Amino acid sequence: MxxxxxxxxxxxxxxxxxxxxxxxxxxxxxxxxxxxxxxxxxxxxxxxxxxxxxxxxxxxxxxxxxxxxxxxxxxxxxxxxxxxxxxxxxxxxxxxxxxxxxxxxxxxxxxxxxxxxxxxxxxxxxxxxxxxxxxxxxxxxxxxxxxxxxxxxxxxxxxxxxxxxxxxxxxxxxxxxxxxxxxxxxxxxxxxxxxxxxxxxxxxxxxxxxxxxxxxxxxxxxxxxxxPVTISYQISNLILNLDNQYISIFFNNKIFGEYSFAYSLISLTTTVLTAVSTVIFPYLNKQEISNAIKNYGLNISYILGLMYFLIAIYFPVQVFVRIVLPEYIGSLAFFRILLPGVGITSCISLVIFNYFKITNNSMKYLALGIGVLILAIVLNYLAYFIFKDPYAIAISSLVVLFIWYLLSNSYLYKRYTIERNKNTFYMLLMTLVFEFVTLIKNPIISLILYLIVYFGITELLEHKVVEYIKSLIVIHVREK
Structure with a gap:
C-alpha cells in the first residue's frame, strides 16, 4: 500500500x-x-x-x-x-x-x-x-x-x-x-x-x-x-526577492538586468520545485500526523538529493549563455552563487512549510518568517554598506536562507522530538562542493567532478534515500 x-x-x-x-x-x-x-x-x-x-x-x-x-x-x-x-x-x-x-x-x-x-x-x-x-x-x-x-x-x-x-x-x-x-x-x-x-x-x-x-x-x-498561510507565503516571497530589490535600488540597470537574468535561469530548476510543492501537501495531509512526523527527515533527504542533482544544470546552461547570449555572461557569477540556494529554498517551501501547515503551526511559521525578513533586511543592507558589491548581497541572501532553514527546521525537531540526521551537514557540504567545483574553468571536467562527488557524498550521507529510490525503480520495472 x-x-x-x-x-x-x-x-x-x-x-x-x-x-x-x-x-x-x-x-x-x-x-x-x-x-x-x-x-x-x-x-x-x-x-x-x-x-x-x-x-x-x-x-x-x-x-x-x-x-x-x-x-x-x-x-x-x-x-x-x-x-x-x-x-x-x-x-x-x-x-x-x-x-x-x-x-x-x-x-x-x-x-x-x-x-x-x-x-x-x-x-x-x-x-x-x-x-x-x-x-x-x-x-x-x-x-x-x-x-x-x-x-x-x-x-x-x-x-x-x-x-x-x-x-x-x-x-x-x-x-x-x-x-x-x-x-x-x-x-x-x-x-x-x-x-x-x-x-x-x-x-x-x-x-x-x-x-x-x-x-x-x-x-x-x-x-x-x-x-496566516497567505501572509506567510507573501513574507516568504519578500525574503526570497529582497536581494533583487536591493540590487535594483543601489546598483545600475545593467547590474540589475544581469542579476534578474540569473534568477530567470534559476527558474529552470525551480520548475521542478513548484511541481513537487503542488503534489506534496495533499499527500502529507492525508497521512496520520505521527507517520508524517516520522518521515520528516526522510522527506527532507529526498528533496535535498533531488535538488542538488538538478543544480548540475548550471554546467550546460553556462555553456549555452557563453555561446548564444554573450551579453549576459556577467549573470553567470550571480547564477553560480545563488543556485545552491535552491536546495535550501526547496526544503523550506516544499517540506518545512507544509509540515507547519499540517501540524497547525501556521502562526509560528509566520512569526519565524517575520523575524527572518527583518534579519534579511539588516544583513543585505550591511552587505551593501560594508562592501558596496552586488556579489556580497548575493552571498548574504544565501546566508539568510541557511539561517531561515536552521530556525524552522530546529523548531520542528524540538517540538516533535524528531531524531536528528545528517541533512543539514549534507546541505552545507553540497553547497560548498558546488561553489568550489564551479571555479574550474573547463565545464566538462567540472561537471564530471561535481557528479562524482555528488554521488559519493549522497551514497555516504543519504544512503537510505539511495536505497529507497533503487527499490522504487525495481518495483516499477516489475510492474511493467
Whole structure:
C-alpha cells in the first residue's frame, strides 16, 4: 500500500513537472517576444499592470489557502456537495463585491493610464482569485491529471496569443500592439481557464446548497486557518526577492538586468520545485500526523538529493549563455552563487512549510518568517554598506536562507522530538562542493567532478534515500 502511494506520488509529480515546464516555455516566449511587440513604453505600462495585479491576489484574504488546508487529501466523491456549493457561491460573491468596489473606485482616477490599469486589476483580481480557488481545490482532492491538462492549456493559450500577434505584425496586418490590447488578451486567457475549471467542477456551483447561516462557522474557519498561510507565503516571497530589490535600488540597470537574468535561469530548476510543492501537501495531509512526523527527515533527504542533482544544470546552461547570449555572461557569477540556494529554498517551501501547515503551526511559521525578513533586511543592507558589491548581497541572501532553514527546521525537531540526521551537514557540504567545483574553468571536467562527488557524498550521507529510490525503480520495472 505504501509503495503504491509513493508510486502515485512520483507519477503525479512527473505529470505536473511536464505541465509546469510547458508554462515555463510559454513564460520564456512572453519574456523574449512581448517586449519587442509592445516596445519599451507600452511594455512598461503592461509591467505596471502586472506589478499591481500581484496585490490583487491578496484579496481572497486567505480563503483559498483555507480550502487547500481543509480539504487537502480528501476524496471528491465523499465530500458533501451541498456544503461545497454554499462555500463556492459565497466566495464568488465576495470576490465579485471586492472587485466591483475596486473597479468603481478606479473610475475616479484622473490619469487615463492609471485608471485603465486599476480597472483591469479589479477585473483580473476577481478572475484570478476565483481561478485560484478552483485550482487549489483541484490540488486538494489530488486531481493532478486535470491540473496538468489545465496548465498545458494555459501555456498553449499564452503562446498562441504571442505568436499570433507577432505574425500579424510581420505580415503588416497591424503596425503595433498597445498594452491595453495585450492586457485584454491576458485577462481573457485566465477567464478561459476559469471556465474550464467551472465546467469540470460544475457540481461546486450548480445544484442544491446549504444556507449561508448553516455554513457560517465553516466559512469563518476557512478564513482563520488560511489567512496566516497567505501572509506567510507573501513574507516568504519578500525574503526570497529582497536581494533583487536591493540590487535594483543601489546598483545600475545593467547590474540589475544581469542579476534578474540569473534568477530567470534559476527558474529552470525551480520548475521542478513548484511541481513537487503542488503534489506534496495533499499527500502529507492525508497521512496520520505521527507517520508524517516520522518521515520528516526522510522527506527532507529526498528533496535535498533531488535538488542538488538538478543544480548540475548550471554546467550546460553556462555553456549555452557563453555561446548564444554573450551579453549576459556577467549573470553567470550571480547564477553560480545563488543556485545552491535552491536546495535550501526547496526544503523550506516544499517540506518545512507544509509540515507547519499540517501540524497547525501556521502562526509560528509566520512569526519565524517575520523575524527572518527583518534579519534579511539588516544583513543585505550591511552587505551593501560594508562592501558596496552586488556579489556580497548575493552571498548574504544565501546566508539568510541557511539561517531561515536552521530556525524552522530546529523548531520542528524540538517540538516533535524528531531524531536528528545528517541533512543539514549534507546541505552545507553540497553547497560548498558546488561553489568550489564551479571555479574550474573547463565545464566538462567540472561537471564530471561535481557528479562524482555528488554521488559519493549522497551514497555516504543519504544512503537510505539511495536505497529507497533503487527499490522504487525495481518495483516499477516489475510492474511493467
Amino acid at each position: 505504501e509503495h503504491k502511494q509513493n508510486n502515485d506520488f512520483f507519477k503525479n509529480t512527473i505529470r505536473v513537472i511536464i505541465s509546469n515546464f510547458a508554462l515555463l516555455l510559454s513564460s520564456i516566449l512572453v519574456g523574449l517576444i512581448l517586449p519587442k511587440i509592445l516596445g519599451v513604453e507600452q511594455y512598461g505600462y503592461y509591467k505596471l499592470f502586472m506589478l499591481y495585479s500581484v496585490y490583487g491576489a491578496l484579496l481572497h484574504f486567505g480563503f483559498v489557502d483555507g480550502i487547500l488546508l481543509h480539504f487537502g487529501g480528501e476524496n471528491y466523491c465523499e465530500i458533501d456537495k451541498r456544503k461545497l456549493r454554499c462555500i463556492t457561491r459565497f466566495f464568488i460573491s465576495l470576490e465579485l463585491i471586492v472587485s466591483s468596489i475596486l473597479v468603481i473606485c478606479s473610475l475616479f482616477i484622473p490619469n487615463d493610464i492609471y485608471r485603465f490599469i486599476f480597472i483591469a486589476v479589479g477585473v483580473y483580481s476577481f478572475i484570478l482569485n476565483t481561478f485560484t480557488y478552483f485550482q487549489y481545490f483541484t490540488q486538494a482532492i489530488m486531481d493532478f491529471g486535470f491540473l496538468s491538462r489545465v496548465n498545458m492549456l494555459q501555456a498553449i493559450s499564452t503562446s498562441v496569443i504571442i505568436i499570433v500577434l507577432l505574425f500579424l505584425i510581420k505580415i503588416k496586418a497591424i503596425n503595433y500592439v498597445i498594452y491595453r490590447q495585450y492586457t485584454y488578451c491576458f485577462i481573457i486567457t485566465y477567464l478561459i481557464i476559469l471556465f474550464t475549471y467551472m465546467f469540470r467542477y460544475h457540481d461546486l456551483v450548480f445544484g442544491e446548497a446549504l444556507s449561508l447561516g448553516k455554513m457560517k462557522k465553516t466559512i469563518l474557519m476557512l478564513f482563520k486557518i488560511g489567512f
